Amino acid sequence: MENGVSNDEVHEFRYRRGPAWVGGLAAGGLLVATLVGITFGADFISYWEWIFALAAIVVLFGTIALFIYLARRAPVMLRIGPEGLEMRVGWSAPLAWHDIHRIRFLGETKFLSGKQAWLVADPAPGVMPAYRFKGPQRAERWLLRKIGIRIPLHMLEADAETVIQSIERFQPIMRPSP
DSSP states (O other), X not given: OBTTBOTTOXXXXXXXXXXXXXXXXXXXXXXXXXXXXXXXXXXXXXXXXHHHHHHHHHHHHHHHHHHHHHHHHOOEEXXXXXXXXXXXXXXXXXXXXXXXXXXXXXXEEEETTEEEEEEEEEXXXXXXXXXXXXXXXXXXXHHHHHHOEEXXXXXXXSOHHHHHHHHHXXXXXXXXXX
């Protein structure tokens, strides 16, 4: 037990609500632009143009619904505990600590969209997370070797240092050199 925190505790980190509201507003703007374009600017001749317009409207409504859900519910995105790292959105089971070769913190960078902080978990050779939606195994292995598993700390409600301290209870994290 260190600083009043035991290694048996499971820490959960939720999705930050701000980016979801911004995404919902952007998708809403695209929906309005699409509807204005269909109403005033389009001279639909063929059946397929109407189908594509309807598909665009359905996709944008779905995107808005997803962003509103994320903003109102703020689901748990990352769970850190004795079993390992668990990203509930993409994985069906946690990635065990013994299956992680190393974890790197890339540092905070400033972009046009704001500050970004990324954590990269490099799995041990031959280990792949249990993805909910499986893709081509060869491509996934190649991507894991090249870029690892990226965890966007800037998309979580907690600050990056809190997440890093939670992970360091189980495995050390390599930090960028100054």
